[in-house]
Amino acid sequence: MELELVRWLSDNLPSHPLLRIGIGDDAAVLRWPRDGELVVTTDAITDQVDFLLAETDPRLVGHKALGVNLSDLAAMAAEPVAAVVSLVLPRNGGAGFDAKGLAVELYHGMLPLAERFGVAIAGGDTNSWDGPLAISVTAFGRTTERGPLRRSGAKAGDAVLVTGALGGSILGRHLSVEPRVREALLLNERYQLSAGMDISDGLALDASRLAAASGCGVALRLETIPVSDDARRLAERDGRSPLEHALGDGEDFELLFTAALDVAEQMVREQPLDVPVTIIGECVAEPGLWRRDTNGVLTSLEASGFRH
Ligand SMILES: [Mg+2]
CATH class of the missing domain: 3.90.650.10 (PurM-like C-terminal domain)
Structure with missing residues (x-):
């Protein structure tokens, strides 16, 4: 299944100007813009906790998995650049799809969002097990000239x-x-x-x-x-x-x-x-x-x- 999925990903993940080496090697390689600091965030979502796979279009689940990470980059006022995606799939799939089909649906949910925000899907990992679906996304962004927006700068009177x-x-x-x-x-x-x-x-x-x-x-x-x-x-x-x-x-x-x-x-x-x-x-x-x-x-x- 994993090989098939890697093949699907190589055929379907769009190219990105900063992504020099994506899916298919041992790690991804990104050109990094000279200016700005790297901002990293990660968030995992799990069936039964963050969504109910049996009642949900898996494309929406994929959208959410990337969306919550982009929201954290937004929170820091960082420009999104790339993301890596780890899937832990139920061995028998779910939502009416086999495991590979489920993975493809999740990616179909992520890709339009990635495209809209200029995010390179740089790589990831896929496993299956006898448990519920879990998706972990790590997103990379960069700060602008203003620097990161933090929680800690508010003053009385603001x-x-x-x-x-x-x-x-x-x-x-x-x-x-x-x-x-x-x-x-x-x-x-x-x-x-x-x-x-x-x-x-x-x-x-x-x-x-x-x-x-x-x-x-x-x-x-x-x-x-x-x-x-x-x-x-x-x-x-x-x-x-x-x-x-x-x-x-x-x-x-x-x-x-x-x-x-x-x-x-x-x-x-x-x-x-x-x-x-x-x-x-x-x-x-x-x-x-x-x-x-x-x-x-x-x-x-x-x-x-x-x-x-
Ligand atoms: Mg947050």
């Missing part, structure tokens, strides 16, 4: 912003991840951002992580948080509020970032992205996660969210 709308990703967006790569690069180039990350485990938990990394607190103005239509739909079914979904659901893969207030206000005025940019609160001196009510009063907010 505004806290998000892209897009939050909550309810389980209705589909958790699979059809749209990594905010272009958005992060544009924001980081055009505006002075102080800190940033992607929202993978829910706004509340991730905001508390950004606050902890920056040595400050984050106070959210709950009424300003952009709530997705999915969060509203889900709320109708399960009795939790749309806001609870926006705060606590995982896998939004939007950007959470901070900037000085005047810079943030300029961003909101200019709305430079195809998705909305919204100020949802500010950094405060007191560590932890807070809500600021409409009278300006701070109360503690639970950093709930989806913990892997």
Whole structure:
């Protein structure tokens, strides 16, 4: 099976200007652009934990496996360059495909995303076993002249912003991840951002992580948080509020970032992205996660969210 798959990959993986040696040798060789630092991230997703293979188009699973890694490169404001893919396949395949067919479907899910973001699929490894499907992707990016965007640069007084709308990703967006790569690069180039990350485990938990990394607190103005239509739909079914979904659901893969207030206000005025940019609160001196009510009063907010 592995030989057949390697043959399929050699025939089907597109060439890439930076990829000198791809699939078929012992390791891949990439030309590396002279400028910029190497940014590396890796993330594995597993059947039954991150998706249900029996109920999911494997192309979407492939898309997600690469998408979550590109979202982490976006979080660092890094340009994606390449990725390597390790598949651990159920011996008998799944989702109606044999093992090789399943692998091909996963790649069919990854390749359009790789092409859209200029990512070379440089190589990988394929194994099979008597267990569920697991996919591990390692992605390589490079920093721009601005350097990496980190979680640790926020200061009390900075505004806290998000892209897009939050909550309810389980209705589909958790699979059809749209990594905010272009958005992060544009924001980081055009505006002075102080800190940033992607929202993978829910706004509340991730905001508390950004606050902890920056040595400050984050106070959210709950009424300003952009709530997705999915969060509203889900709320109708399960009795939790749309806001609870926006705060606590995982896998939004939007950007959470901070900037000085005047810079943030300029961003909101200019709305430079195809998705909305919204100020949802500010950094405060007191560590932890807070809500600021409409009278300006701070109360503690639970950093709930989806913990892997
Ligand atoms: Mg992340």
